[in-house]
Amino acid sequence: MDNLQILIIGGGIGGLTSAIALRRDGHAVTVIERDPTWSVYGVGIIQQSNVLRAAQALGILDGYLAAGVGFDAVEIFIPSGQKVARIPGHPVAPGLPVNLGIGRPALHKLLGDTAIAAGADVRLGITAETLDDTGDAVNVRFSDGSHGTWDLVIAADGVYSTTRGQILPGAETPEFTGQAVWRYNFPRPADLDALQVYNGPTGVGLVPISDSLMYMYVTTPEPDNPRYPTEGLAALMRGKLAGTAPAIQALAEQIVDDHGVVYRPLEGMLVQGLWHKGRVVLLGDAVHATTPHLGQGAGMAVEDSIVLAEEIARAATPEQAFTAFRNRRFERCRYIVEKSLAICHGQIGKGPPVDNAQATAEMFAVVAQPI
Numbered sequence: 001m002d003n004l005q006i007l008i009i010g011g012g013i014g015g016l017t018s019a020i021a022l023r024r025d026g027h028a029v030t031v032i033e034r035d036p037t038w039s040v041y042g043v044g045i046i047q048q049s050n051v052l053r054a055a056q057a058l059g060i061l062d063g064y065l066a067a068g069v070g071f072d073a074v075e076i077f078i079p080s081g082q083k084v085a086r087i088p089g090h091p092v093a094p095g096l097p098v099n100l101g102i103g104r105p106a107l108h109k110l111l112g113d114t115a116i117a118a119g120a121d122v123r124l125g126i127t128a129e130t131l132d133d134t135g136d137a138v139n140v141r142f143s144d145g146s147h148g149t150w151d152l153v154i155a156a157d158g159v160y161s162t163t164r165g166q167i168l169p170g171a172e173t174p175e176f177t178g179q180a181v182w183r184y185n186f187p188r189p190a191d192l193d194a195l196q197v198y199n200g201p202t203g204v205g206l207v208p209i210s211d212s213l214m215y216m217y218v219t220t221p222e223p224d225n226p227r228y229p230t231e232g233l234a235a236l237m238r239g240k241l242a243g244t245a246p247a248i249q250a251l252a253e254q255i256v257d258d259h260g261v262v263y264r265p266l267e268g269m270l271v272q273g274l275w276h277k278g279r280v281v282l283l284g285d286a287v288h289a290t291t292p293h294l295g296q297g298a299g300m301a302v303e304d305s306i307v308l309a310e311e312i313a314r315a316a317t318p319e320q321a322f323t324a325f326r327n328r329r330f331e332r333c334r335y336i337v338e339k340s341l342a343i344c345h346g347q348i349g350k351g352p353p354v355d356n357a358q359a360t361a362e363m364f365a366v367v368a369q370p371i
Helices: 013-024 049-058 061-067 104-117 162-167 233-240 246-252 297-314 318-347 356-367
Strands: 005-009 028-033 044-048 068-071 073-077 083-088 099-103 121-124 128-133 138-142 147-150 152-155 175-187 195-198 203-208 213-221 262-268 280-282
Touching: 005 013, 005 147, 013 028, 013 049, 013 104, 013 297, 044 049, 044 104, 044 213, 044 297, 049 061, 049 099, 049 297, 061 068, 061 099, 061 104, 073 356, 083 356, 099 104, 099 213, 104 121, 128 162, 138 152, 152 162, 162 280, 175 233, 175 318, 213 233, 213 318, 262 318, 280 318, 297 318, 318 356
Parallel strands: 005 028, 005 152, 028 121, 073 195, 152 280
Antiparallel strands: 044 099, 068 099, 073 083, 128 138, 138 147, 175 213, 175 262, 195 203, 203 213
């Protein structure tokens, strides 16, 4: 299918990489984003080498590498602070780092600037109120009262996707895992050249994201799914780190800014059935939301965007494109969702403990395979 008018719902990682991929194929693309400020929280994210391979395919690898910091190993520590493994990764293509740590604001700016420069029309502060699929097109009415018609609609509107509820009302919905993650930025020590993972009931990771910055993530049992106010978050996060390794407790003393703490309950979901209805298709967290234990949530959305663009290019109909897209993506995404959840459940006693070193090495081998 050529020269389509395509609406993308959601201006996050999946939506923006879809816009970039589809503009490279010559389609007219409109992106809508509900947040009028188009902001992201200020901590970091890990992009592994399969994601960098995807960035290379999108033509944005140089921007990725300039905005973040590469590293090639994962170090595993037991709760006492003793290092028990250093797992060297293997890049999926020559010249790529195994992992890239990057600040979310830097990644968001790269993707947003690239999509706009490629010719995508980005509209902020609006949502799609109704989707009327006529069979030949989709008529969309927006929250600001405007409306338009598109050949295809791609919903990349996240784990709480309203589009999923509109087109697939019986589909799976997010389930709270019993665990949450806390994140905070710190100055990066000169010798931090790997992702450092500290195992235990409270899991901790240190991730370099620039020459001068790293972030800490902390996973904690939160069985009652509490919603904490911003005021007091720094003290709460410090308290969660009591009893962790001495190096982590020393860092905890620097957690003093309530507004610098990012707290998120962890939820997971995998839509088992169709990922589309008619001319509307879902991707990313809207169909396969994962916990962060393998660091592949955003990566799966980026890969989705490339595969979906490829299938749109080669198919004669939306049904063919969307069916082929799901067929190519389902097993890989299922693996990430299920293995990540197994690590999560093992950490909080809802399942058998998982060897992080083994799980990480296995994951690297799986995602090295072509998409």
